[in-house]
Amino acid sequence: MSTPAASMYSEAAASMASELGLKKGKANLEVFAATVEELASKDRNVLAVVSDSRGSGKLGPFSERYPEQLIELGIAEQNLVGVSAGLASAGKTVFAVSPACFLSARSLEQIKNDVAYSDNPVTLVGISAGVSYGALGTTHHSLHDFAVLRAINNMNVVAPADNYEAREAVKAAAALKKPVFLRFGKAPLYDLGFEAEQPFRIGKARLLRNGGDVAFVATGEAVIHALLAAEWLKRNHALNARVLDVHSIKPFDTETVVAAAKGCRAVITVEEHLVNGGLGEACAAAILESGHAGCRFRRVAIPDEYTVTGSQADIFRHYGISMEGLAQTALSLAENNVPVS
Amino acid sequence: MTDEQLEYKSVKLRRSLLKSIKHAGAGHTGGSLSCIDILNVLYNRILNVSPETFFSPDRDRYIQSKGHSVEALFVVLADRGFFPESELETLCCYQSHFIGHPTRKVPGVEQNTGGLGHGLPISVGTALAAKLDKKEYRTFTLLGDGELAEGSNWEAAMAAAHYGLDNLTAIIDCNSLQIAGRTREVMNSEPLGAKWSAFGWSVSRIDGHDYGQLTEALSGPLKRGKPSMVIADTIKGKGVDFMEGVGKWHHGVPNDEEYGRAMAAFDTQLAKREGVLS
């Protein structure tokens, strides 16, 4: 036992980030709130609907500046989603904002029927997603959201990896006029760059680094750790790691993922989600069906066990979602000289 | 339309409802028969919706929370000209849009429903949108009495009163039965009036087969500043003598002999009413 780790990055990882010139940005949640406020300032039909979650959604300033565009429903997530569906059906641009753990579980039937099946264009904003709530425990973790939402027709599922993606995802979701789930954490994130070269588009993975030895296929707030691991592998083992940022879990960019499997000896998927039903399984299915399953394959995720207790940083490190952990996984796969098809 | 004309229409609607269910070999017979008078009044006296105005943002909204009574909704929509009645022959058929619960693939249907406890929250959303937009349209939703055990109804009940949604009217098709038996015995939701009043609603309890009472209760908000709850006491299976108040007709389909008897009774009633009307 030790005191909870406050930082998501070891000293080595933090200095690697600064050597790569990466700048620390804000928490995606703050970017979400600022972007929604910007949209609301231009269009009075833009609403944030909350379940006593304006504080945790960083919507305090929004509620003061646009009180008529913030709809409070109290601690009642089923009603939050049902009411949001009704508002959207009547022409409102609705962001339903609630902790991801409750939004994607307690109100799952409302998401399935009232939003997705009825095709009401609600943007469901899962805040403090994954293990953001750390030591608050499993009641407050959402490690099932990709799995359950992927299994619902007419849902779009997006997990932005940095502030740029968060901002673009909020705008894209509002413009899409379809059901969307956005997943945001509350830890400050590094800006990943490549905004001009690899613009954000729902359904299209972003290639953050090219390489032909191993491929990290990562999503959401785990992407940065893959990027740092790729640089560490280059410096210490002359291994070239590709890094794919799959912000869209659904629709899924099969083509880019399969290209990584074709072009690399090993594919390692990385996600802040249970190992079941998330990015890893989506990649496995895509790769197997493509006929390019000659690469080695490993899913780095939260295993199907009683989740270790601790801060988000502790949980990430414990399960190897860190520069060091991912580099180790890559080495163990790459050193195993499996012939490439 | 006079009460007599509406009552005549209700026999025709019940007849085509039973015909559709018999043809499909499936359907929620009892609950469709209990709520059809409510729908008849809504669609012919209250709602400002028609096939022509259905896509107007100012139309009234009707969201059927007790989605399983879809056959009642379908025959009323057909009668109002949303689609030809002959399409109901495809009820529950392969690739038909006319399935066992409302879907927006069917002209005139506002929302896809079927899971219970969903209609009221959605209706709170449309009513709230009308308030935000300062529009005059009203929202109506129909709930079953068994459905009230779903907790989401009570979340929405709180929110509707909190926002003073007097443009929202919920109706309970209170037929006192559900699949497993009498609602009072399965999960007692009474006293309904006191519950909804305590939640901040204005409540009226009426005979759900009385056209005068239905019209009066549904014509406007029961009280300014509060959502309206119309508890309509009804008889499950109403209009087919051997089905009335008998639980097994919840989703029972009549056999040929029963069907023949029911149709003959409808035809006798229609002939009698035609005599009165002419």
Ligand SMILES: [Mg+2]
């Ligand atoms: Mg009932």
